[in-house]
Amino acid sequence: MQRFIQIPTDKHNGLYDITRHIRDIVKETKILTGFVHVYVQGATAAIMIQENWDDSVQNDVITLLNKLIPHGIWQHDHQDNNGDAHLKAGLVGPGETIPVVDGQLGLSTWQNIFLCEFDGPRQVRNIVVTLYRA
Amino acid sequence: MQRFIQIPTDKHNGLYDITRHIRDIVKETKILTGFVHVYVQGATAAIMIQENWDDSVQNDVITLLNKLIPHGIWQHDHQDNNGDAHLKAGLVGPGETIPVVDGQLGLSTWQNIFLCEFDGPRQVRNIVVTLYRA
Amino acid sequence: MQRFIQIPTDKHNGLYDITRHIRDIVKETKILTGFVHVYVQGATAAIMIQENWDDSVQNDVITLLNKLIPHGIWQHDHQDNNGDAHLKAGLVGPGETIPVVDGQLGLSTWQNIFLCEFDGPRQVRNIVVTLYRA
Numbered sequence: 207m208q209r210f211i212q213i214p215t216d217k218h219n220g221l222y223d224i225t226r227h228i229r230d231i232v233k234e235t236k237i238l239t240g241f242v243h244v245y246v247q248g249a250t251a252a253i254m255i256q257e258n259w260d261d262s263v264q265n266d267v268i269t270l271l272n273k274l275i276p277h278g279i280w281q282h283d284h285q286d287n288n289g290d291a292h293l294k295a296g297l298v299g300p301g302e303t304i305p306v307v308d309g310q311l312g313l314s315t316w317q318n319i320f321l322c323e324f325d326g327p328r329q330v331r332n333i334v335v336t337l338y339r340a
Numbered sequence: 341m342q343r344f345i346q347i348p349t350d351k352h353n354g355l356y357d358i359t360r361h362i363r364d365i366v367k368e369t370k371i372l373t374g375f376v377h378v379y380v381q382g383a384t385a386a387i388m389i390q391e392n393w394d395d396s397v398q399n400d401v402i403t404l405l406n407k408l409i410p411h412g413i414w415q416h417d418h419q420d421n422n423g424d425a426h427l428k429a430g431l432v433g434p435g436e437t438i439p440v441v442d443g444q445l446g447l448s449t450w451q452n453i454f455l456c457e458f459d460g461p462r463q464v465r466n467i468v469v470t471l472y473r474a
Numbered sequence: 475m476q477r478f479i480q481i482p483t484d485k486h487n488g489l490y491d492i493t494r495h496i497r498d499i500v501k502e503t504k505i506l507t508g509f510v511h512v513y514v515q516g517a518t519a520a521i522m523i524q525e526n527w528d529d530s531v532q533n534d535v536i537t538l539l540n541k542l543i544p545h546g547i548w549q550h551d552h553q554d555n556n557g558d559a560h561l562k563a564g565l566v567g568p569g570e571t572i573p574v575v576d577g578q579l580g581l582s583t584w585q586n587i588f589l590c591e592f593d594g595p596r597q598v599r600n601i602v603v604t605l606y607r608a
Contacts, residue, residue, distance in 0.1 A: 270431075284530070448515035
């Protein structure tokens with residue numbers, strides 16, 4: 207089972223909560239036990255599991271990555287001026303696998319699934335969702 | 341097939357080797373070929389594959405993460421004072437998938453599976469283990 | 475379904491594009507929908523999804539990791555002098571899962587699959603490829 211979701215982004219760097227979309231797919235496919243694999247196409251975006259009480263941790267993720275991986279000092283910048291976006295995406299990674307337990311996403315209370323945009327805004331980011339029934 | 345393990349932690353930041361628990365589950369479920377997905381719930385812990393000759397690399401992991409992600413300078417600290425724990429957890433990630441080969445975990449000699457605690461001690465960390473038979 | 479590939483490395487730190495090998499395995503196994511899990515054994519190597527227009531981003535990945543995780547300052551260096559290699563491998567991670575969509579790897583145009591060598595050269599790095607048909 208596989209589904210596709212498309213998410214627009216409106217910031218150059220930002221996190222977007224996609225938990226609701228993944229939850230709807232788990233519900234629709236009626237999987238009770240297994241997992242869901244969430245993968246974003248494009249080499250300047252990533253998927254991260256992170257807290258969603260408010261947007262403070264999301265802002266901190268961007269602050270941290272900008273500090274560790276500053277803009278404008280990379281070899282790739284001579285081509286596309288987005289070397290930092292590729293490095294952030296590679297380090298965080300394009301996919302996460304989340305267990306499905308008793309028909310629900312096996313996230314804890316404060317764990318949500320985020321699309322990380324590092325080279326936006328983009329009209330659309332394509333996400334592939336693949337499910338496994340155990 | 342899915343199993344649950346619970347691990348207590350006694351340090352604020354520390355790595356805990358859970359390979360034996362995962363190996364027991366693979367043995368019990370009698371999978372010959374496939375993989376095992378290990379996922380920790382809670383947005384301040386993570387799973388890392390790392391060397392286990394002695395505890396030097398485990399200590400180095402904590403030293404590195406404290407250097408890259410210092411305590412006390414994050415927006416989220418105004419709420420919970422644990423912004424660094426969320427950032428460490430998000431960067432390392434809550435899950436790892438390990439192949440099962442000939443009925444054994446497909447780890448190399450020095451690869452072990454570690455629970456990373458970034459906001460302990462905790463009475464329990466809940467880990468979801470989901471298996472796939474190829 | 476599971477396959478094994480062996481890749482030699484000729485640099486101390488370097489990225490090696492293994493996309494072609496994984497694409498051949500997907501083609502051979504005739505999976506139409508599902509995913510492929512790519513896992514490198516050995517605690518000083520990793521798998522990263524990254525751009526492959528030319529080698530600039532690959533060089534930038536090595537530059538970044540050497541900057542974040544310098545050589546020679548770790549507790550583990552007193553044993554093997556390769557503490558940085560273990561830390562780089564642990565942070566990037568030994569595996570990636572890539573969806574298979576319509577019989578093709580679900581990578582976008584510029585996403586390729588790289589073996590990351592952090593303690594080479596090595597005669598061989600062993601990679602385990604496990605496939606799931608959805």
